[in-house]
């Protein structure tokens with residue numbers, strides 16, 4: 001589903017973050033990207049989603065080389081991804097419902113159909129009773145769950161989350177991981193960048209570890225608290 005073939009990455013005037021790394025993420029995988037701060041975890045997620053371009057090699061999404069895609073095709077590629085960032089990137093002048101509805105309205109889905117899908121997404125993350133709440137009135141964990149609802153409302157086949165439990169306590173972190181696992185259980189591929197793997201609980205996962213410009217794939221394992 002996602003294939004990196006000899007991918008190298010360096011930002012202008014910086015050292016390489018990775019050199020000629022290759023790995024595959026299969027449909028339905030639950031993958032953790034680990035590595036120290038600054039190792040390049042966020043960059044790896046951005047490469048997958050076509051937000052950054054690699055300095056070498058090829059990235060294939062469903063066997064399509066994304067570097068060969070026309071600029072106009074990038075928004076369609078992005079729709080396959082649900083993106084969840086550590087700082088939520090919620091719109092604080094819109095309520096919960098409106099935040100989740102935004103990706104749908106960009107795709108031209110409005111009215112009853114949009115309302116039905118927004119409420120289904122809010123229900124999945126346990127925020128159906130907060131649809132009128134402004135994000136600022138929600139707890140950190142609730143804001144992150146709202147960001148997840150917004151990420152999944154377009155029914156993406158891949159959810160990419162960058163430190164989704166950052167700043168949350170243990171209980172809220174566990175809820176977020178269990179929520180992401182629930183989407184994975186129904187077939188969504190989930191890729192999470194995380195420096196603190198201890199929060200993963202008893203979720204089976206594969207790890208891609210970034211260190212010294214290389215990425216090491218480790219087999220499936222079960223995380224322990």
Ligand SMILES: Nc1ncnc2c1ncn2[C@@H]1O[C@H](COP(=O)(O)OP(=O)(O)OP(=O)(O)O)[C@@H](O)[C@H]1O
Pocket residue numbers: 011012014017035036037038039040041042043044193195
């Ligand atoms: N747009 C950019 N332009 C130049 N350098 C960048 C850019 N984005 C990130 N970097 C640099 O690339 C390196 C890797 O950053 P990245 O955010 O991918 O690491 P990370 O592993 O996610 O770190 P953290 O755990 O601290 O979030 C850092 O040194 C960062 O300063």
